[in-house]
Every structure is written in C-alpha cells, then in structure tokens.
Amino acid sequence: MSVTNSGSGVHDEVSEVSELPPSHRLSPGDWIKQNLFNNWYNSLITAVFIFAIAFALVRTLGWLFSSDFLIIRRNLALFMVGQFPRDELWRSWVSGYLLMGSLGIGSGVLWRSAQAVAEEKGLPTEPHSWPDLLRRFWAIIAVLIFFLSFARTVPPFVGLATVFVAFFISRELGRRFNPAMRTRGLFFAGLLGLLSLLVLAGTGGLGALTVGGLFGAWTLVEVRRYADERGVGAPETIGASRRVRRWHIPYPFKRRVGGILASRVAAAVVFCGVWYGLTSVDLGGFGWDDWGGLHLTLFVTVIGISTGLPVGILLALGRQSDLPVIKSASVIFIEFVRGVPLISLLLFSWLMLPLLFPIDLDIPGPLTRVMIVITAFSAAYIAEIVRGGLQAVPRGQVEAAQASGMSAGKIQRLIVLPQALRAVIPALVGQFISLFKDTSLLTIIGLLDFLETSAVANAQPEFLGQGLVAVTYPFVALGYWAFAYTMSKESRRVEERLGVGVR
Amino acid sequence: MLGRLLLLVIALVVVAAAGLASRFIVDRVTGRDTSDRPPPWRDLNVLSLAAQVLVFGLIVVVGSWLWSNFRDRTDDIGLELTFDFLDQPSGISIADNPLSSNAGIRDALQQGVKNTFLIILLGIPLSVLFGTFIGIARLSTNWLLRKLATGYVEFFRNIPPLLVIVFLWGAVFLNFPIGASPTAEAAWRPFGGWMIFSNNRFAFPSIVGLDNFAAYRLLVVGSIVAAAGVWVWRTRVFNNTGAPHRRALWSVATLVGLCVVFFLVLGGPFEFSKTTVEDRIWSGGFRMQMPYVAVMLALVIYTASHIAEIVRGSILAVHRGQVEASHALALNGLQRYRFVILPQAFRIAFPPLINQFLNYTKNSSLAVAIGFAETTSIISNLFGQSQPAPQLLLILMVIYLAFSLILSAIGNLVNRRLQLRGV
Numbered sequence: 042m043s044v045t046n047s048g049s050g051v052h053d054e055v056s057e058v059s060e061l062p063p064s065h066r067l068s069p070g071d072w073i074k075q076n077l078f079n080n081w082y083n084s085l086i087t088a089v090f091i092f093a094i095a096f097a098l099v100r101t102l103g104w105l106f107s108s109d110f111l112i113i114r115r116n117l118a119l120f121m122v123g124q125f126p127r128d129e130l131w132r133s134w135v136s137g138y139l140l141m142g143s144l145g146i147g148s149g150v151l152w153r154s155a156q157a158v159a160e161e162k163g164l165p166t167e168p169h170s171w172p173d174l175l176r177r178f179w180a181i182i183a184v185l186i187f188f189l190s191f192a193r194t195v196p197p198f199v200g201l202a203t204v205f206v207a208f209f210i211s212r213e214l215g216r217r218f219n220p221a222m223r224t225r226g227l228f229f230a231g232l233l234g235l236l237s238l239l240v241l242a243g244t245g246g247l248g249a250l251t252v253g254g255l256f257g258a259w260t261l262v263e264v265r266r267y268a269d270e271r272g273v274g275a276p277e278t279i280g281a282s283r284r285v286r287r288w289h290i291p292y293p294f295k296r297r298v299g300g301i302l303a304s305r306v307a308a309a310v311v312f313c314g315v316w317y318g319l320t321s322v323d324l325g326g327f328g329w330d331d332w333g334g335l336h337l338t339l340f341v342t343v344i345g346i347s348t349g350l351p352v353g354i355l356l357a358l359g360r361q362s363d364l365p366v367i368k369s370a371s372v373i374f375i376e377f378v379r380g381v382p383l384i385s386l387l388l389f390s391w392l393m394l395p396l397l398f399p400i401d402l403d404i405p406g407p408l409t410r411v412m413i414v415i416t417a418f419s420a421a422y423i424a425e426i427v428r429g430g431l432q433a434v435p436r437g438q439v440e441a442a443q444a445s446g447m448s449a450g451k452i453q454r455l456i457v458l459p460q461a462l463r464a465v466i467p468a469l470v471g472q473f474i475s476l477f478k479d480t481s482l483l484t485i486i487g488l489l490d491f492l493e494t495s496a497v498a499n500a501q502p503e504f505l506g507q508g509l510v511a512v513t514y515p516f517v518a519l520g521y522w523a524f525a526y527t528m529s530k531e532s533r534r535v536e537e538r539l540g541v542g543v544r
Numbered sequence: 545m546l547g548r549l550l551l552l553v554i555a556l557v558v559v560a561a562a563g564l565a566s567r568f569i570v571d572r573v574t575g576r577d578t579s580d581r582p583p584p585w586r587d588l589n590v591l592s593l594a595a596q597v598l599v600f601g602l603i604v605v606v607g608s609w610l611w612s613n614f615r616d617r618t619d620d621i622g623l624e625l626t627f628d629f630l631d632q633p634s635g636i637s638i639a640d641n642p643l644s645s646n647a648g649i650r651d652a653l654q655q656g657v658k659n660t661f662l663i664i665l666l667g668i669p670l671s672v673l674f675g676t677f678i679g680i681a682r683l684s685t686n687w688l689l690r691k692l693a694t695g696y697v698e699f700f701r702n703i704p705p706l707l708v709i710v711f712l713w714g715a716v717f718l719n720f721p722i723g724a725s726p727t728a729e730a731a732w733r734p735f736g737g738w739m740i741f742s743n744n745r746f747a748f749p750s751i752v753g754l755d756n757f758a759a760y761r762l763l764v765v766g767s768i769v770a771a772a773g774v775w776v777w778r779t780r781v782f783n784n785t786g787a788p789h790r791r792a793l794w795s796v797a798t799l800v801g802l803c804v805v806f807f808l809v810l811g812g813p814f815e816f817s818k819t820t821v822e823d824r825i826w827s828g829g830f831r832m833q834m835p836y837v838a839v840m841l842a843l844v845i846y847t848a849s850h851i852a853e854i855v856r857g858s859i860l861a862v863h864r865g866q867v868e869a870s871h872a873l874a875l876n877g878l879q880r881y882r883f884v885i886l887p888q889a890f891r892i893a894f895p896p897l898i899n900q901f902l903n904y905t906k907n908s909s910l911a912v913a914i915g916f917a918e919t920t921s922i923i924s925n926l927f928g929q930s931q932p933a934p935q936l937l938l939i940l941m942v943i944y945l946a947f948s949l950i951l952s953a954i955g956n957l958v959n960r961r962l963q964l965r966g967v
Contacts, residue, residue: 076687083686090688366596370603380948381941382906384920388940392933399545400616474702481704485913492707511715518703518711525702 112509113516114191116498120516121188123333123489132241133336137204139237142211147230149215150223157220169216171209177530184523188516242329330406333489335520341408341490342477345415349476350469352416353423354462358453360424361431371424378421383482390414391486407488419476426468430461463539470532474525481521492517548605559597563590618934629931636925638917639744639833649926656922657943663840663908663918664947668901671844675851680881682856693852700849706910708846713838713914718743720834728821740819746837747819750830760806760813767802771795835916839908847904851897858893859885891962898955905947919943 067075078084113120122133152169159166175182182205189197218226332340359371378386390410398404434457442452462469483490489497495513498504564584571578584590618625634652637645643655681693700708721730723742731742740747753760775795782789807813819829862885870884912921923940927933 076685079685083684083689086684086686087688090692094692364592364596364599366600370599377941377945380945382909382920382944384909384912385937385940385944388924388927389937392927393937396614396617396934397610398617399613400620478702478704481706482910484706485910492704492710508715508719510711511719514707514711514715518707521704521707522699522702526698529702 108512110191110512112498112504112512114193115503116494116501117188117191117193117197119334119498120491120494120520121334122336123494124331125333125336126331134200134204136237136240137200138207139233139240141204141208143230143232143234143237145208145211145213146215146218146233147227149212150218150226150230151215153216153218154220154223177534178527180523180527180530184519188520241332329408332408334494335491337408337483337489338477338480338491339524341412341415341480341483342473344412345419345476345480346473348412348416349419349423352420354427354458356420356424357427357431360428374417375421375424378417379425383418383479384485386414386418387411387482387486407486411483411486411488415476415480418479419472422472422475423469426465426472427461429468430463430465431457433464434460466539467532467536470528470535474528474532477525477528478521491520545605545609548609552601552605556598556601560594563593614934623932623934625932625934627935629935632931634922634926635929636917636922638922641917649931652922652926653919653939653943656917656919659836659916659918660905660908660920660943660947663836663843663911664905664951667840667844667847667908668904670840671847671851671900671904672897674844675848676855676886678848678852679855679859682852683859697849697852700846701853705843705846705907706913709839709842709910710913712842712845713835717834717838723821723834724824726822726824728826731821738816738818740821742834744834745826745831746834747826747829747831749816749818750828751814752817752828753814754812756810756813760810763806763810764803767799767806770802771799774798833916835911835914838914839911839916839918843904843907843910846907847900850900850903854893854896854900855889858889861892862888891964894955894959894962898952898959901951901955902948905951906944909944 077087118125118127118130122130125133156166156169185201189201192198215226215230329337329340356371356375359367360375362368362371390413391407394410394413395404404410438456438460439452442456447455480490481492484493484496487493495510495517498513499509567584567590581587630650630653631648633646634649635645636652637643638652638655641655643651678693678696681689682697684690684693720741720743721732722728723731723740723744728740728742728745731740733740738749772795775791778789778791778794781787782791817828819831820827866884866888867880870880875883908918909920911918912924915921920940923936926936
C-alpha cells in the first residue's frame with residue numbers, strides 16, 4: 042500500500058479518483074513543496090529535522106575524521122575469526138571458497154528447477170540477472186568490503202574478490218544443471234558445504250559424522266531411485282494385491298518394503314564405512330571451541346537453524362496431535378522454553394548441563410553445550426510458527442489424503458507439511474533473524490562471539506580504557522545489521538512472491 | 545542407559561501382552577461380535593495407546609537416566625540439593641539500596657525481582673508511546689520524517705538488543721561527567737542544580753511531606769474524585785445538548801485548582817527536595833542509577849522499532865471506509881487519529897503487542913551485561929560466589945516464567961475486553 046503525498050491522511054489515494062492519472066513528474070521545487078512543506082506543521086517538522094540531521098552529520102563526520110581506527114586495523118582478524126590460529130588462516134579462506142561454491146551451486150540449482158516448474162505450469166518466470174542479485178545482497182557485500190578496507194595487506198582483498206568470483210562461477214554452474222538432477226545438485230552443494238566445515242574442524246567428530254551421513258543419505262537416494270526405475274513402489278503397483286506385486290517386482294529387491302529396507306541397510310553400511318574411514322585420516326584443523334568472531338556467530342546461527350527446524354517441526358506435530366501424552370509433553374516443553382529468557386538457558390548450558398552427563402564421560406566443550414540449548418530454544422519458537430502453518434492447512438486436504446488411502450506419515454510428509462511450511466516461510470526467516478541477533482548473548486557466558494571480540498580488543502593493553510568501544514561497537518553493529526537486514530529483505534521478497542498475507 | 549532401555553522394552557512387551565490378553569478376555573466374557581474389528585496392529589485405538597505408552601516410557605527412561613547422572617555428579621562434588629542456602633548472607637551490595645551485604649540471599653533476590661519489575665514498569669509504557677509515534681511517522685506525508693522513521697526501524701530492528709545496551713552504557717553514559725567523587729563536583733547540574741547528570745546517577749527533584757501531608761494526600765484523592773465527577777458531568781452535557789464537552793480541560797482545571805487551594809489552606813504541606821551529594825552519598829530528591837536508565841532506555845529504543853512496525857501494520861489494516869468517513873465528517877488529522885484510526889488500530893495491534901511485552905520482559909535479563917542489579921545479574925553474582933547452581937537456575941527460570949505468565953494473563957484479559965463481542 043502506498044501513501045500519497047498530496048493529503049495528510051493515510052488512505053487518501055482513493056478519494057481522488059479521476060479519469061486519467063495525472064502526470065507524476067514534478068519539478069524539484071514542487072516536489073519539495075508537496076513532500077516537505079505542504080502545511081505548517083510539516084514545515085516545522087522538516088525544519089527541525091533538517092537542523093537535527095545537519096548537527097548529527099557534522100558531529101559524525103568530525104568524529105570520523107578525528108578518530109583513530111587503529112584498534113580495528115590491528116584486530117581485523119580477531120573480529121572476523123576470533124582466536125583462530127593466525128598461521129592456519131588459509132583454512133578459513135578455503136572454507137569460505139567451499140561455502141561460496143556450495144551456496145552458488147545450491148541457489149543456481151534451485152533457481153533452475155523453480156524455472157522449470159514455472160515453465161511447465163505456464164507461470165511467469167523470474168528472469169535471472171546479476172544486477173538484481175547485487176541489489177538484493179548489497180548490504181552484506183558493502184559491509185564485507187568495508188570491513189576488509191581496514192586490512193593492512195593486499196591478500197584479504199584478493200581473497201574477498203576471489204570468494205565472490207567463486208560464488209559467481211558456481212552459481213553459473215548450478216544454473217546449468219538439468220532440472221531432473223535437482224536432488225543430485227543439492228546433494229553436491231551440501232557436500233561442498235560440509236567439506237568447508239571439515240577443512241576448519243578437521244576430522245573432529247561432527248565434520249566426519251556429517252560427511253559420512255551425507256554419503257549415506259546419497260546412497261539411500263540412489264538405491265531408492267534404482268528401485269523406483271524398476272517399478273518398486275511405482276504408483277501403479279500401490280493398491281495391487283500382494284501376490285501381484287510379488288511377482289512383478291524384479292531383481293534386486295523382491296518386495297517393496299524389503300527394497301526400501303535393503304536400501305537403508307546399504308546406506309547405513311556405507312555411512313559407517315565412510316565415517317570410520319574419515320575418522321582414521323587426520324586432516325588437522327581446529328575444533329569449534331577455538332572458533333570465534335563473526336565466523337562463530339554465523340556458524341551458531343546456521344547450526345541453530347538447521348538443527349532446530351526438524352526438532353521444531355516434530356514438536357509442532359506433537360502439539361497438534363490427538364494423543365494427550367504426546368501433546369502435553371510438547372506443550373510443556375514449548376511453553377517452558379518460550380517463557381524463560383535465553384540467558385537462563387545459556388547459564389543452564391554452562392552450569393547445569395555438565396552435571397547431566399554420565400560421570401564416567403568427558404563433558405563436551407562449552408560451544409557444544411551451547412548448541413544443545415540453542416537447538417532446544419530455536420525448536421520451541423519454530424514449533425509455534427509451524428503450528429500456525431499447520432492450522433492454516435484446510436481440513437479437506439487431510440480428509441482427501443485419507444480417502445485416497447495414504448498412511449498417516451505420508452499425509453504429514455507429502456500433503457500437510459509442504460503446504461504448512463510454505464505458508465510460514467516469512468515467519469521462519471523472521472525467527473532466523475532473531476536467532477542471529479540472539480547469538481550475541483554468547484558474550485554473557487564468555488564465548489568469543491562477534492560482540493565479545495569488541496570487548497577483547499578493548500581489553501588489550503594498547504587500547505585499554507580509551508573509550509574505544511565507541512569505535513568498535515558501531516563497527517560490530519554494522520556487521521549484525523548487514524546480515525539481518527538482508528535476511529529480512531529476502532523474507533519480504535519471498536512473502537510477496539508467495540502471496541502470503543495479501544488481503 | 546542401555547539397562548534402562550532394556551527395562552523399558554521388557555515393560556512395553558509386558559504391557560502389550562497384558563493389554564492384548566485383557567482385550568481377548570473382555571471380548572470372550574462379553575461375547576461381542578469381533579468379526580468386523582481390525583487386528584490389534586491395525587486398530588487405531590491400540591496404536592495410539594501404544595504410541596503414548598512408548599513416548600511416556602522414553603521420557604521416563606531418559607529423565608531418570610539424566611537424574612541419576614545428576615545425582616552421581618552432585619554427590620561427587622558434594623553439592624547439597626536443598627534450599628537452605630537462601631538464608632546465608634548474600635555478600636552482594638546493591639547500589640542505592642539499604643540492603644547490606646550481610647542480608648540473606650532471599651532478600652537480595654527479592655530486590656532483584658523488584659528491580660526487574662521497575663525496568664518493566666517504566667519501559668513498557670515508554671516503548672508503546674515511542675513506538676506508536678514512530679509507527680505514525682512511518683506513514684507521515686512528510687517525506688523527511690517518513691524516511692527517518694523507516695531508517696530508524698530498519699536499523700534498530702536488525703541489530704541485537706544487547707548491542708544497544710552495551711553501546712548506550714559503554715560508549716554514551718560512561719562518558720558523562722564523573723559522579724563517583726566525594727561531592728560529585730564534575731557532575732552536570734542544569735536548572736540551578738535541581739537536576740544532576742553524572743555517569744553513575746541521574747537525579748531530579750521529588751516531593752517531601754511536611755506537617756498535614758497525610759490530610760493533604762486525602763484531599764488530593766478527593767480532588768481526583770471531583771475531577772472524575774466533572775468529567776462525567778461534561779460528558780453528560782455533551783450527550784444531552786451536543787455542546788462541546790472539553791472534559792479534559794474542565795477536569796484538569798478542577799484538579800489543579802483544588803490542589804492549589806488545599807495547598808494554600810493547609811499552609812504548605814509539602815516541599816520539593818533537591819538532591820545533594822556529600823561524602824559520595826547522594827541524598828534527597830529522586831535518584832536513578834545510570835545502569836538502570838541505560839538498560840531501560842536501550843530496551844525502549846529496541847522494542848519501539850518492533851512496536852512501530854506493529855502499529856504501522858495495524859493502521860494500514862483499519863478499514864478504508866473508516867478513514868474516508870472521517871474525511872467526510874471533516875475531522876482534522878489529529879482528530880482522525882485520535883477518534884477513528886488509533887482506537888481501531890490498537891484493537892488489531894494488541895495481540896502482537898503482548899508478544900513484544902513478553903520479549904521486553906525476557907530482554908530485561910540482558911541487564912546482567914552491564915551489572916544492573918536485577919534478577920539475572922544478582923543470580924549470576926551468586927554463581928560467582930559458588931552458591932549451588934541447580935537451585936539458583938531453577939529459581940531464575942521460575943521467576944521469569946512467573947513474569948511471563950502474569951504478563952500474558954493480564955494481556956489476554958485486557959485483549960478480551962478490547963475485542964468486539966459477537967463479531
């Protein structure tokens with residue numbers, strides 16, 4: 042909804058319907074008159090604010106040119122990656138390239154398949170243009186360039202430029218994927234993303250686990266596809282009698298159920314094998330307890346999102362369930378977590394979680410414990426959002442699915458959840474933004490997140506007690522702002538494209 | 545853990561067998577026709593019962609496993625799981641508070657809850673007020689005001705509230721003139737010393753009762769009643785005759801007039817008290833600690849940006865016809881907002897506003913970052929003195945749960961009164 046400039050009200054445009062739309066090109070003088078000085082109180086407001094802005098501008102510029110940004114130039118690496126060993130910084134860069142490759146291929150593949158679906162249905166397609174992408178992500182790009190402008194050497198600049206180039210190339214690659222290969226493309230992207238984690242963390246625990254899991258899942262999908270191509274579980278065999286199915290299904294898997302089971306067993310075997318293999322190879326690297334800075338903040342956010350989402354969906358389904366035990370357990374968990382501040386949960390992870398591990402087990406590091414509570418925290422909030430989406434799915438959808446003989450699990454997986462999640466994407470992005478902002482609380486339990494780096498820099502003997510937080514806090518704020526702003530812009534774009542909330 | 549899981553499986557098998565057997569026996573005894581009943585592994589009642597028993601069993605197993613780990617660890621470090629420690633001296637001295645550090649932990653906690661409540665009490669109305677202004681400014685016809693309000697919202701919505709708090713405290717308030725000197729001589733004293741600004745306290749005048757102050761207080765209450773009566777009378781006049789009611793003007797004039805008359809009649813029952821600083825002790829007047837102001841103001845600035853968006857959305861959601869009708873009635877801009885748009889917008893805005901109030905309450909715990917003595921920061925202080933963490937965490941969570949529940953109960957109550965009935 043737009044606000045017209047002529048009247049002083051909110052919805053004035055309706056009251057001035059004429060046969061032809063008047064020309065909207067105003068001369069600068071008229072524009073100023075209409076938009077800034079159209080009546081006495083607007084003139085007063087304009088005058089006051091022009092003086093205020095001029096004052097603020099003069100002061101800010103004076104401050105900018107008189108202050109010394111040595112603290113930022115000295116500590117740029119601290120802000121970006123915390124205490125990560127300085128002679129191992131190549132790991133961060135390689136990880137950055139891999140991550141950008143993953144994002145590029147992933148977004149390219151998604152764009153291509155969305156394009157294919159839209160063409161098939163005769164819907165308007167969104168043209169692909171690089172300037173458009175630049176416009177959408179200008180805040181992050183500009184802030185990253187601004188951050189690196191404090192670097193004292195050339196390599197970081199070259200690094201940043203090549204990271205962007207890596208994104209461009211991989212997105213172009215992703216766009217050339219055959220839409221039918223969507224799943225494979227996405228798995229490839231996921232693999233690159235996990236490799237980037239592996240380069241940083243080495244073979245320590247999670248990296249190997251996830252890469253192994255990915256291989257396993259990939260195998261599962263491939264075996265399932267192989268089975269599908271031979272008619273196992275193909276639509277025409279559903280509903281046929283067991284006898285018919287038994288005789289029509291060829292090698293390698295005799296029955297539909299057996300086929301899926303066999304593919305899962307195969308996946309599990311591969312998973313274990315790959316995991317074992319990876320843990321026995323030492324790539325070096327640093328566990329995440331050594332990570333810090335902007336990198337840690339982004340990492341915790343991504344982990345919180347990706348672990349919180351599945352748990353949150355399960356909780357939402359539990360809360361919608363008809364079974365009283367499951368329902369009340371979900372309600373108690375969700376309402377408890379939502380009722381207490383995140384700080385109390387972080388204090389819980391710091392002081393209480395160590396007491397809950399078996400006495401003969403080593404207590405996991407602080408960041409691992411934080412991730413456990415962050416998962417619980419974001420899951421509870423995501424559950425409430427997803428619940429809204431579940432309630433918005435018409436009852437007839439479920440009934441129709443039941444009438445066509447689908448199992449309860451299939452109804453949720455194939456009918457209800459896709460519609461429910463689609464409707465709440467903007468709200469979910471909103472939750473991700475607030476999780477991103479909430480990671481700043483890691484400061485309070487003494488982890489070296491992006492906000493804490495500012496305090497650490499100000500505690501260095503060289504900069505101690507000079508009031509330089511006035512320099513470092515705005516610097517940090519800019520970083521937080523760029524990411525959160527871009528995410529909120531993107532969510533608004535998705536909202537418009539999905540037509541959610543159109544009245 | 546494995547032993548427990550095994551126990552669970554055995555228990556489940558026993559329960560399932562017992563259930564099936566009892567079903568079989570009941571069917572036999574009652575002689576029911578069971579030919580159209582599905583087998584137990586397809587019977588929805590059986591399945592749902594089984595799922596619930598399974599989930600319940602898992603919760604019990606995991607819970608008891610965690611509890612036994614917890615007991616092992618607490619026994620190992622010799623931690624007692626009682627609440628006796630609440631009577632020990634807290635060792636915390638709270639600024640501007642007579643509570644000595646020898647007072648019990650219970651008293652310190654009470655003081656913390658009181659301070660949390662003070663952050664909420666002043667902050668929520670301020671953020672609603674400020675947020676509403678920004679929300680209206682975002683819809684202004686003045687281009688400059690609109691852009692400034694949009695910039696404000698887009699900036700503060702997208703940075704962490706903790707950052708606003710530490711910035712306001714560390715980069716702004718700490719740079720105020722130093723107040724922690726014997727007479728706070730560096731502090732800034734505008735209005736002839738009636739107000740004092742420094743980097744640890746902010747003071748302004750308060751009222752101190754003299755003789756007859758109790759009687760005067762009673763009379764003030766009486767004047768308020770009289771003013772309310774005038775309000776009702778003017779409203780009635782307006783309803784009956786249509787003459788302008790000017791009820792706000794009338795009742796304020798009544799109130800002020802009566803108060804002044806009583807003040808003179810009783811020979812000056814109160815006087816204004818000015819804050820003085822001697823030997824680092826601030827006395828007289830009304831004093832606020834700067835950390836309190838920083839937390840409260842920062843949260844107001846942050847929350848207002850969210851409230852502004854809610855208010856803006858609600859104003860846009862008010863039916864167009866209402867605005868057009870108010871144009872047709874020749875209401876001016878202020879009247880249109882006061883009588884037509886805002887009352888309806890607030891009805892729409894109230895449920896999301898409750899959410900913001902809850903967020904504000906939870907965010908007030910961020911005061912721990914700058915050491916203002918509210919609940920969280922007192923409890924984290926107690927952690928530092930190695931008081932038992934499990935009990936203190938429980939207390940902390942229960943306090944915030946109580947705040948959340950009470951606030952949302954009040955909000956829901958108000959919301960129910962606010963919404964149109966029978967629509």
